Amino acid sequence: MAIETIKHVGVAGSGAMGSQIAMVCALHGYSVVLQDIEEKSLNKEKENLQIQMEKRIKKGRLSEEEANAAFDRLTFSLDINDFECADIVIEAIVEKLEAKRDLFEKLDEICPAHTILATNSSTIVSSKLADATKRPDKVCNIHFFNPALVMECVEVVKGPHTSDETANTAMEFVKSIGKLGVLLKKGISGFIANRILWKIRDEALYLLENGYATHEEIDLIVTKSLGHPIGPFALTDLTGLDVAYLVKLQRYQESGDDADKPSKIIEEKVKRGELGRKTEKGFYTYNA
Structure with missing residues (x-):
């Protein structure tokens, strides 16, 4: 056509x-x-x-x-x-x-x-x-x-x-x-940009969950040292924690690999309805 x-x-x-x-x-x-x-x-x-x-x-x-x-x-x-x-x-x-x-x-x-x-x-x-x-x-x-x-x-x-x-x-x-x-010319889950972003977010969540830094500190380091326009946690708030959760859940259902399961932090926030900017609260709190 x-x-x-x-x-x-x-x-x-x-x-x-x-x-x-x-x-x-x-x-x-x-x-x-x-x-x-x-x-x-x-x-x-x-x-x-x-x-x-x-x-x-x-x-x-x-x-x-x-x-x-x-x-x-x-x-x-x-x-x-x-x-x-x-x-x-x-x-x-x-x-x-x-x-x-x-x-x-x-x-x-x-x-x-x-x-x-x-x-x-x-x-x-x-x-x-x-x-x-x-x-x-x-x-x-x-x-x-x-x-x-x-x-x-x-x-x-x-x-x-x-x-x-x-x-x-x-x-x-x-x-x-x-x-x-x-x-x-070939399909792969996440394609190019998101596969790279997933790796960054997974590492950021690992660092947060294990107490190496706060989400604010991790975002600050990523933006100020790596030159990213937005940190991984602020970006997740923008795109939606529910989307991040469902993406990981889909990957886990396909692979059966526990490493692909949604992170506990994101799972808990989704259960509380803290989905990011769309609900005015995610990793950060937003004004309407």
Whole structure:
């Protein structure tokens, strides 16, 4: 499918990632449907996007007319059937394999035969989803980084089932929304960036759990000595402790290796509902 034929974009899941992916696409001229099963989530992220756009307008990065036009192109929906005209759908729901497989099966029934079905998952390779559809050649990973409105790089991952045409179109689509795509010709859980980040976070958690330093001190050392823009604990708060927990749980279920189990600290915080910025408390405490 040629990039010129992509006019309508669907994004499934209106969390922080899904909503920002949808807005990026709308800002670059696409007609977008952002769908979720929770009206509360849709309303919350609509407000968040309005705040983000207002900040950009005040800083002179975006005109009011451009922001309004983007919102005019963006539909917030509770109905998955609104994807019936989508040329590409990007899934950004909870990081649980069965939930994603169920969604891909539904999308396969609803969407036109030419529609590319992509997952934004950072850990679940598309080969685990492709056989839930009758179009495995049109299934791939398109992995945006958080926050999607800001981060330039996008990992496009070609599974053994993904056609060259789909991979090339996905790369062209990423370019068309102002992002820098990197094509991975083989899938591996976590891809490139997150596999490196996981190693850093695992070591940071080991140092914290064994009393070598506090999370504040570890973040300070990483930012001031290694030059990272954000420390591993602040980054985990940003992306969500629940996401970190589910990622490790998925890896453990696949490997059976105790080393892949979620850390006790993150597991306990998730149980207490301390999920990071989204709940105003994680490793750090935040004001609303």
